[in-house]
Amino acid sequence: MKQRGIEAELHTDFADFSLGVSLSLPGRGVSALFGPSGSGKTSCLRALAGLMRARGFVRFADEIWQDDAKGVFVPAHRRAIGVVFQEASLFAHLSVRGNVEYGLRRVPPAQRRIALEQAIELLGIAPLLERRPQTLSGGERQRVAIARALAVSPRLLLMDEPLSALDVGRKEEIIPYLERLPHELDLPIVYVSHAPDEVARLADYLVVLRTGKVLASGPLQEVLVLLDTPIRLGEEAGVVLQGNVAEHDETWALMCVAFLGGRLWVRREDLPLGAPLRLRVLARDVSLARSPHQDTNVLNMLPARVEEIGEDDHPADALVRLTVGESALLARVTRRSVARLDLHPGQTVWAQIKAVAVLR
Numbered sequence: 419m420k421q422r423g424i425e426a427e428l429h430t431d432f433a434d435f436s437l438g439v440s441l442s443l444p445g446r447g448v449s450a451l452f453g454p455s456g457s458g459k460t461s462c463l464r465a466l467a468g469l470m471r472a473r474g475f476v477r478f479a480d481e482i483w484q485d486d487a488k489g490v491f492v493p494a495h496r497r498a499i500g501v502v503f504q505e506a507s508l509f510a511h512l513s514v515r516g517n518v519e520y521g522l523r524r525v526p527p528a529q530r531r532i533a534l535e536q537a538i539e540l541l542g543i544a545p546l547l548e549r550r551p552q553t554l555s556g557g558e559r560q561r562v563a564i565a566r567a568l569a570v571s572p573r574l575l576l577m578d579e580p581l582s583a584l585d586v587g588r589k590e591e592i593i594p595y596l597e598r599l600p601h602e603l604d605l606p607i608v609y610v611s612h613a614p615d616e617v618a619r620l621a622d623y624l625v626v627l628r629t630g631k632v633l634a635s636g637p638l639q640e641v642l643v644l645l646d647t648p649i650r651l652g653e654e655a656g657v658v659l660q661g662n663v664a665e666h667d668e669t670w671a672l673m674c675v676a677f678l679g680g681r682l683w684v685r686r687e688d689l690p691l692g693a694p695l696r697l698r699v700l701a702r703d704v705s706l707a708r709s710p711h712q713d714t715n716v717l718n719m720l721p722a723r724v725e726e727i728g729e730d731d732h733p734a735d736a737l738v739r740l741t742v743g744e745s746a747l748l749a750r751v752t753r754r755s756v757a758r759l760d761l762h763p764g765q766t767v768w769a770q771i772k773a774v775a776v777l778r
């Protein structure tokens with residue numbers, strides 16, 4: 419059964435900015451609010467949380483949190499939410515344990531869906547419990563902040579750029595914890611980010627915001643391949659493929675990932691056969707050929723169908739939307755190649771993807 423999610427109409431006017439969005443987010447998985455700085459992501463999140471009062475309507479599952487027409491506004495502390503911000507604001511005078519337990523008092527035992535121990539285990543912070551926040555790394559502090567948000571047993575977790583203050587290494591350290599959360603806890607997450615790599619890794623549903631408006635929204639894979647809206651991911655344009663580890667090649671340190679539509683060889687990771695994973699294939703790393711080449715170093719050569727050819731940011735380039743089996747791919751090629759290969763919708767081509775170019 420489809421879980422009821424979030425329905426919201428949010429309007430607000432600041433001196434130099436107006437927000438006017440209609441959101442319909444699924445009741446499970448990670449919904450990303452994605453857009454450049456100043457597009458209104460944080461304003462949306464704060465209005466959903468009740469931390470900022472926009473005009474409109476907010477429903478979460480079967481609860482009305484705001485309905486201006488009926489004069490309803492449930493204050494933030496009465497909404498069953500956990501909120502995580504960019505910087506973890508932990509209490510310096512409390513240990514990690516004290517921080518995580520903070521707030522638990524206001525949750526009646528009958529409403530505790532997430533045990534404290536489970537939050538601690540999920541974020542891997544058991545070894546840190548007696549430490550003070552000042553002694554933690556940025557990544558550790560953020561894991562504690564997430565555990566603290568979970569400890570109050572929210573029905574919805576709201577995260578505002580939780581990784582943006584961290585360097586790449588720390589980010590990589592936290593992402594696996596975030597990947598587990600929605601599945602292990604059956605907890606919907608609204609995740610604000612301006613970083614395409616985080617969105618590709620974590621989001622199931624994507625809302626693209628620009629200047630206070632929704633430019634596109636839908637399941638991640640569908641929105642990423644829209645050519646008719648100027649999502650303008652630039653160098654980051656590409657797709658996300660959901661697959662499972664199908665084979666390991668110890669000799670060459672490669673692994674084969676099966677996805678709906680084919681198989682891709684990528685760099686080996688220490689994952690068991692069958693393990694689910696996401697692969698990110700950027701449009702710039704996909705090249706096209708009319709026949710399958712044998713004399714190439716490119717490991718992956720997939721038969722694909724050209725669906726659509728769209729304009730790209732630079733006038734030299736075109737973005738080609740392809741289907742490989744049931745999956746979509748994007749290829750960035752020059753317009754000269756489109757002409758030389760006589761590319762057109764309906765045509766069968768070979769999509770070449772270097773194994774080393776596939777990202778996680």
Ligand SMILES: Nc1ncnc2c1ncn2[C@@H]1O[C@H](COP(=O)(O)OP(=O)(O)OP(=O)(O)O)[C@@H](O)[C@H]1O
Nearest residue numbers: 432433435453454455456457458459460461462612
């Ligand atoms: N309380 C406020 N008063 C006036 N203007 C505001 C207020 N809050 C936000 N704004 C403006 O609204 C716009 C959107 O801000 P918001 O923080 O929602 O965007 P964002 O997409 O989250 O950006 P960032 O990634 O930089 O945080 C900005 O131009 C901001 O200056």
